[in-house]
Amino acid sequence: MSIEIEHLVGGYSQVPVLKDVNFSVADGEVVGLIGLNGAGKSTTINHIIGLLTPQRGHIRVGGVELINDAQAYKQQIAYIPEMPVLYDELTLEETLTLTMMAYGLDEQATWKRAHELLKKFRLDNKLNWFPANFSKGMKQKVMIVNAFMTEAPVFIIDEPFLGLDPVAVHDLLTLIEDAKSRGASVLMSTHVLANAEKYCDRFVLLHDGQVRVAGTLPELQAAFPEAGDSLEDIYLTLANGERDAND
Amino acid sequence: MPMTDLNRLFAHRLSRHIGFLLKYLRLVFTDHFVIALFFFCGALGYAYQSGLKTLINGVWWGPALTLFVLTLTSQLGRLATLIEPADTVFLLPAETKMHAYLRHARNYSFLMGSLMQGAVWLVLLPFLAQGDQLSFTAALLILISQLLVKFSVINGHVRQAMLQTRQRRVQQLLWSWGVPVVTFTVALWVTPWLGLVLAVVSAGWSQYQLGQHWQKGQLAWHQLVNDEAARMMTLYRFFNLFTDVPQLASQVHRRRYLDPVWRLMSGKSRNPYRLLFTRGLGRDGDAFGLVIRLTVIGMLLLVFIHNQWLSLLIMLLAVYLIGFQLLPFYRQYEGNVFTHLYPISVQSRLQAFRHVLTIILTGTALALVVVDVVVNWSWQRLGIDSLALALELVIFIGWYSQLRLKKMAS
Numbered sequence: 202m203s204i205e206i207e208h209l210v211g212g213y214s215q216v217p218v219l220k221d222v223n224f225s226v227a228d229g230e231v232v233g234l235i236g237l238n239g240a241g242k243s244t245t246i247n248h249i250i251g252l253l254t255p256q257r258g259h260i261r262v263g264g265v266e267l268i269n270d271a272q273a274y275k276q277q278i279a280y281i282p283e284m285p286v287l288y289d290e291l292t293l294e295e296t297l298t299l300t301m302m303a304y305g306l307d308e309q310a311t312w313k314r315a316h317e318l319l320k321k322f323r324l325d326n327k328l329n330w331f332p333a334n335f336s337k338g339m340k341q342k343v344m345i346v347n348a349f350m351t352e353a354p355v356f357i358i359d360e361p362f363l364g365l366d367p368v369a370v371h372d373l374l375t376l377i378e379d380a381k382s383r384g385a386s387v388l389m390s391t392h393v394l395a396n397a398e399k400y401c402d403r404f405v406l407l408h409d410g411q412v413r414v415a416g417t418l419p420e421l422q423a424a425f426p427e428a429g430d431s432l433e434d435i436y437l438t439l440a441n442g443e444r445d446a447n448d
Numbered sequence: 449m450p451m452t453d454l455n456r457l458f459a460h461r462l463s464r465h466i467g468f469l470l471k472y473l474r475l476v477f478t479d480h481f482v483i484a485l486f487f488f489c490g491a492l493g494y495a496y497q498s499g500l501k502t503l504i505n506g507v508w509w510g511p512a513l514t515l516f517v518l519t520l521t522s523q524l525g526r527l528a529t530l531i532e533p534a535d536t537v538f539l540l541p542a543e544t545k546m547h548a549y550l551r552h553a554r555n556y557s558f559l560m561g562s563l564m565q566g567a568v569w570l571v572l573l574p575f576l577a578q579g580d581q582l583s584f585t586a587a588l589l590i591l592i593s594q595l596l597v598k599f600s601v602i603n604g605h606v607r608q609a610m611l612q613t614r615q616r617r618v619q620q621l622l623w624s625w626g627v628p629v630v631t632f633t634v635a636l637w638v639t640p641w642l643g644l645v646l647a648v649v650s651a652g653w654s655q656y657q658l659g660q661h662w663q664k665g666q667l668a669w670h671q672l673v674n675d676e677a678a679r680m681m682t683l684y685r686f687f688n689l690f691t692d693v694p695q696l697a698s699q700v701h702r703r704r705y706l707d708p709v710w711r712l713m714s715g716k717s718r719n720p721y722r723l724l725f726t727r728g729l730g731r732d733g734d735a736f737g738l739v740i741r742l743t744v745i746g747m748l749l750l751v752f753i754h755n756q757w758l759s760l761l762i763m764l765l766a767v768y769l770i771g772f773q774l775l776p777f778y779r780q781y782e783g784n785v786f787t788h789l790y791p792i793s794v795q796s797r798l799q800a801f802r803h804v805l806t807i808i809l810t811g812t813a814l815a816l817v818v819v820d821v822v823v824n825w826s827w828q829r830l831g832i833d834s835l836a837l838a839l840e841l842v843i844f845i846g847w848y849s850q851l852r853l854k855k856m857a858s
Contacts, residue, residue, distance in 0.1 A: 250789055275791035286785050288724065289700045290731040295723060302720035303790035331700065 203386035208258035218244045220410045226386040233397040234390035236407035242390040279353035283360045285340035294328040315350040337364040358389040398432040454549040461530040472687040510579035511636040521568045522628035525561035527605035529553045536669045547662040565594040589640035596647035603654035610665035699733040721800030763816040813837040
């Protein structure tokens with residue numbers, strides 16, 4: 202198991218956003234983290250990447266807990282944030298070099314991969330520019346290249362499709378498939394259910410800081426036989442049901 | 449607040465804006481600054497008074513100088529619309545009612561402009577009497593003309609805010625500068641009465657133009673937003689001379705020609721923070737400017753000051769000031785998630801920062817010592833300078849910075 206989350210309770214303040222969250226992502230598996238705005242997806246991700254400290258429970262990445270060995274824990278994770286985050290003063294080339302240095306990657310081999318990715322996303326002629334001044338979509342592509350050139354064992358991807366053109370969306374999905382076939386674990390939060398349904402092996406539906414249901418599509422279909430076949434139908438049934446229950 | 453109540457919207461924004469101005473003015477006019485200003489104004493007033501005494505019978509260049517001052521003054525005080533970028537979305541539906549808002553903006557701007565006109569007129573009054581040999585009535589007529597000209601100029605700016613009345617840049621400049629130049633030329637060389645007539649006509653014409661259009665005008669939103677942002681930026685820059693203005697984000701400069709320098713500075717090290725801190729400090733407008741400014745000022749002072757101990761004090765102070773002010777840059781990237789995500793220990797981040805700091809401060813110290821010994825060559829001076837600065841570097845980087853950075857890191 203590459204990501205294991207057990208009884209996670211946490212959030213930004215004393216009042217927990219996440220209340221006893223449990224799920225895992227195996228090697229070579231893509232798991233979709235699905236939920237309404239405010240369900241706790243980003244909070245979960247912030248806990249996994251180590252920005253937040255759990256109030257209770259455990260998070261293990263590759264069997265390591267952050268508190269025991271921060272370096273080994275962080276070494277395994279490649280992260281694509283929801284909003285692109287870049288250093289204002291670094292060129293595209295320097296940004297990628299920085300990541301290679303930070304993860305201690307072999308620069309020659311990594312640059313080879315990076316160049317292929319840059320070409321794929323049509324960024325190869327922008328190496329000397331400041332990506333901080335790029336458009337939203339192009340910044341997102343930089344984040345994708347930055348993450349996927351590392352060949353990390355664990356990918357945490359937060360809502361990656363916003364602002365990407367259709368070609369880039371397709372390329373990103375291919376990259377995710379490649380990473381998966383290489384044995385990497387991918388946790389992806391998204392609202393684009395059609396993509397999630399097609400590319401994720403399992404789904405974790407978060408609601409109000411708790412895992413409402415988790416499993417493969419057939420398992421979800423079995424759990425909600427009256428909801429319909431597609432992930433979107435099941436999701437809407439669930440979301441509406443919760444809303445009615447709260448009214 | 450209902451969105452359509454645009455009268456109240458402007459009043460609301462104005463009170464916030466004035467609050468902003470007061471907050472920063474308090475920081476500008478500190479006790480020391482006021483005392484310094486007091487003496488400065490006193491000295492200036494004294495010089496003005498003595499100068500005036502030599503102009504008993506008027507001077508031929510009096511009207512020309514007056515024209516110059518009055519024309520420049522007429523440009524003081526821009527149109528403050530207090531429009532915000534979000535308005536292009538939220539106030540767009542109320543566009544047809546925006547003239548009420550703009551009228552308030554115009555009136556406020558006119559009031560502020562008038563105060564400046566009045567202040568300059570007061571200062572100029574003795575010169576009008578002595579240098580231009582004008583009567584008090586004539587001076588009063590000029591004041592009224594000044595206000596009317598200001599009114600025309602501001603109306604000209606409002607005119608630019610509407611698509612129907614927008615003029616090309618050249619026409620706009622012609623109006624802004626042409627009206628004051630013509631009015632004051634006539635007032636000073638022909639008669640103030642005719643100047644006043646011209647000012648009345650231009651003010652009336654500008655108001656008539658607006659009246660024709662601003663009930664149904666469509667706003668040039670982007671222009672309004674950009675102009676207001678530019679106006680605020682000027683204010684921020686002014687206040688930034690005295691205090692720290694958070695709205696003034698520092699500019700990043702590419703400076704491609706310095707790339708080899710950064711490569712040399714970060715060296716062969718695999719520490720990613722060396723790469724980050726060299727580029728960060730080198731391309732950040734504030735940090736780079738600080739180092740260059742203080743080094744150059746120090747070098748210039750050393751050229752003119754020959755006293756050995758004073759020179760040494762200046763060198764030590766320059767290095768200390770640069771180092772001291774660069775220390776907070778260590779936290780520059782705290783807000784970036786990747787800083788926390790990288791599998792890099794805090795120790796190597798500290799190490800990288802101190803490495804870069806060492807290079808910068810050593811470079812500054814070298815530059816200062818070189819200037820000092822070139823200007824006043826002696827072996828003894830070279831020895832003392834080198835020893836003192838080396839000692840300072842060792843203490844500052846080896847002990848003091850470590851103390852401060854550790855405190856910041858925790």
